[in-house]
Amino acid sequence: MTAAADLAAHLRRISALERVAGWLNWDQETQMPPRGGAQRGEEAAAVAAALHALMADPRLAELCDAVEAADPGPRMAVDVAEARRIHHRATRIDGDLAAALARTTAEAQTAWAAAKDAARFADFAPALDRVLALKRAEARALAGDVGEAYDALLDDHEPGLTAEAATALFAALRPGLVDLRGRLEGAPAGPRASGRFAAAAQLALSRRIGAALGYDWDAGRLDQAAHPFCNGRLGDVRITTRIDEAEPFYNIYATIHEIGHALYEQGLDPEAALTPAGAASSMGVHESQSRLFENQIGRSRAFTEWLHAEMRAAFGDFGLATPDELYRAANAVETGFIRTEADEVHYNLHVMLRFDLERGLIAGDLAVADLEAAWNDRFAADFGVTPPDAARGVLQDVHWSVGAFGYFPTYTLGNVYAAELDVALRADLPGLDADLARGDVGGALEWLRARIHRRGRMAAPARLIAEATGRAPDPATLVAALDAKYGALYGLA
């Protein structure tokens, strides 16, 4: 084989093992029996160790040298750059640390779910302490002697993102969001859904929504889990949701959000399957797809025309008589405790809270023992209320249990990118609202496929968005869009 073919085979093996690690996690969240946890930790550790061995293999660097010397094309150049990045990263951390992280996070996930059920942070704290110690060691090793350790974790999810850049992003958004939140305070509560929403009917509706949005059910599946997520690539991209029979919107918008992720993965270039160049660009770009579908598409006035008819068919009379009432209910602005249920005005404030807390945890400025109190204090300061219990507070997100420190800022990046994509999409597709009113997102999906999905990692994240929209992403676009939308909805001056 040539060096190029050898490198491709090596990278394909790495990608395939990453997928295996993904399936172990999916299985743990959706299928694994209660007593499977201990063994699952060992399994995850063994896969992580095998992955680390492939990534740290000196041959990987040699193959990169050989391929680079032979003047590779642009796609292979991206593969080489990614190969160098993961090799460098793997040589900085020990295989035993990688295995311990996988084992510990597999176990911590189980502890988190149980603690959340019991709404007792103390039940999760010891597991989180173990995860945090390993993540701090990893971040310190990756960051080297210079730079903030937390930056290394941000970079894992969003290449190039730093705490400084995230701070600037939040600073650009915060005044406008706080101002809008202030102006909306005291606005009259809108109409609400009412009735009981049977789980089977909700799941059937999720399937119809998936089909309407272009999700390929032959290349995926829907399961219930403690939290919604998406896992997979190309021919096998699975989503989960959570059902509350008293409340239909949680499932509907979780489904649409995860479908947004899944469309990205199903829409990658199949010719570049299991190569770095063919993978999704970054988690920020990933969240732009999920948030675009959830908010700019799913919560649009046009889409509620279609959704209202579907909900009537699924649930009968559900308390919202018209699409307009549904539109208002789906965009109710309220101070809630849960990030994933937050309206667009509050959402990024939830992210900012987590960013500051996790940055403090990694820096060692905040101890796990003090985390719940710190969460509640900050929540009261930002939102004016205190979470009634840990399940609706510090325990609500799975991220820290799985070691995904540095992930939260990608949600806000995704929101900023989604706002830019929405502007460009509407400029290119003047008939979009008419399509959405019929539940037809074919045009929008085609637009995203060509500009985002199929391009994989052929451009850096912000550049990819800029090339899709014709301008550099700017947080002001998101603030302006929210001002316009909620101003109209609530009749603000």
Place this chain on the structure above:
Amino acid sequence: MTAAADLAAHLRRISALERVAGWLNWDQETQMPPRGGAQRGEEAAAVAAALHALMADPRLAELCDAVEAADPGPRMAVDVAEARRIHHRATRIDGDLAAALARTTAEAQTAWAAAKDAARFADFAPALDRVLALKRAEARALAGDVGEAYDALLDDHEPGLTAEAATALFAALRPGLVDLRGRLEGAPAGPRASGRFAAAAQLALSRRIGAALGYDWDAGRLDQAAHPFCNGRLGDVRITTRIDEAEPFYNIYATIHEIGHALYEQGLDPEAALTPAGAASSMGVHESQSRLFENQIGRSRAFTEWLHAEMRAAFGDFGLATPDELYRAANAVETGFIRTEADEVHYNLHVMLRFDLERGLIAGDLAVADLEAAWNDRFAADFGVTPPDAARGVLQDVHWSVGAFGYFPTYTLGNVYAAELDVALRADLPGLDADLARGDVGGALEWLRARIHRRGRMAAPARLIAEATGRAPDPATLVAALDAKYGALYGLA
């Protein structure tokens, strides 16, 4: 760490990756969406390559030397022997061959399931050709310059088993079975179940059967698949079944069979989790557990007392008015086409057919192109009838698609061992039938736990059985038991 701890960690990692490979297969058979096949092949290949690297690692041999020099105890000695065996095996085959086998069998399984649905052998033949070529290369490499290549594959499933020994086993059984079959020919057909057996009711009955037999549902689950199987160990042991709404016995006895396997895996010594010494002894011993539960327990007159009441509760009137009628129906002797549905008299004749055919395939004496005709000819010679289609003939078993050549003889070994275990069990537990009539297998399970399950690989397979029963296993015990049972059932002289 000491060498002993290092060796244990290395072996645990190997066992954990073997479990991962198992879960990929379970997922493929029960959860994976239709378009997931291609990627799954890559995933299976990546895990197989990682496993091969761990097994072929020269450090594994060095650790064995170091541990052996330090006079290990009996349990560690078993671990060292197994480590040497898998290391030797891995050094004889290439990592690329191991990966190709995993990829090719993952793909062939999909092809097999589709071909079986369509009842067209030609749809499966190309995939089988690819699997066979790789298995022949593997067997040749493992067998070295001496010995029959097929022996190396038998040894994979039953350490020490050779084609010569299997031939002798079959020769010892065949005359008695053929004679019994002849004497039963023309016997009047017994009572039959009738009605429709709703899938949900069948699955609920399977759950009740599992609970009665001692299966821990917190450490397992039941799914539907194209064929019944068991996958897992200790805290996570999953079984599958197949439902035919016209016929309740397929599911009932498939469930009991797989529960027999699962009880073995759930009952291993948890202190020896993920070590070779703590693993199940061999596939022959494994099948002894499944066949013992299926036949000597599940098809006993006593157990049908309990089962009849359960079936009445599940299905109402189902055409068999009494436990005695159920006993006769569950033990109907008929020339059927399907091994997994065969009565105890015919079962081993099905195995003998497969043994001769697969031995010919591996030796190169039989080509895949001629396999269907060879199957049908041999079936006609042994059973007097020709399969009506390939689904009920050469395509009925999953084994060859997954590369499990050399597995079939372990079913017969299992039947021989089960007959011996039944004799010893009944001698030690005179109240067994009274227990079974109440659906209580607690005493039998405790007996098996102590003598088989918890002993893992602390004795070679036949020795393990001999130590449990007090005598060397003898095929004549099985023939005598079948003569007695069916003679009484059918009133033979």
